[in-house]
Amino acid sequence: xSEADDIRSTFVFHPPVDDAGAWQMTVEGFxxxxxxxxxxxxxxxxTSGLRGNSVVDFEVEVQPEMWVEGVASTTVENxxxxxxxGATAAEAAHFALWLRSGLxxxxxxxxxxxxxxxxxxxxxxxxxxxGGGFEEVRxxxxxxxxxxxxx
Numbered sequence: 001x002s003e004a005d006d007i008r009s010t011f012v013f014h015p016p017v018d019d020a021g022a023w024q025m026t027v028e029g030f031x032x033x034x035x036x037x038x039x040x041x042x043x044x045x046x047t048s049g050l051r052g053n054s055v056v057d058f059e060v061e062v063q064p065e066m067w068v069e070g071v072a073s074t075t076v077e078n079x080x081x082x083x084x085x086g087a088t089a090a091e092a093a094h095f096a097l098w099l100r101s102g103l104x105x106x107x108x109x110x111x112x113x114x115x116x117x118x119x120x121x122x123x124x125x126x127x128x129x130x131g132g133g134f135e136e137v138r139x140x141x142x143x144x145x146x147x148x149x150x151x
Contacts, residue, residue: 006088007145008087008088009092009114009115009116010083010084010085010086010087011083011092011095011114011115012081012082012083012112012113012115013081013083013084013096013099013111014080014082014110014113015079015104015109015110015111016109016111017111020079021079022104022105023103023104023105024105025074025080025103026074027045027053027054027073027074030056030072030080030082030103031058033102033103034058037098037102040061041060041061042057042059042060043056043057044056044057044058048073053073053074054073055073056071056073057071058070058071058072060095062091062094062098063094066094068084068085068091068092068094068095069084069085070082070083070084071085089138089145090138092112093134093138093140093141096128096137097133097134097137099128106130107130107131108130110127110128111126111128112125112126112128113144114145114148116148117144117148120148126140126144128140128141
């Protein structure tokens, strides 16, 4: 594992920009997905102070004693954005694996970025691998983080 594996960031998962509705996700649909997949999941609706739309705060245990928290929203109709806050590459990878198998209608529809990339002006899409297991997904997320740190 690299130093990038220890860096915490906020990760943004979304469908491909050129097919924003590919997940066909609503906030109401999302709220049931983590509670079905993760027995100890916490979800809560609230109104976003930024846009006034409904969002879902969540906290899930992606691995034993490995919790991630975030927010799911639809910035435009059926265009999902799922944010995981303060996560390592490994935590983000475990969550992305669940998105790939439990939420996205096809495994090739998950893109991601990070708050660190967006803050630096990098709005490129990074791909969560459509195949492979944890190590392949963790490596993709760690590569993204490492690219931002010049590794």
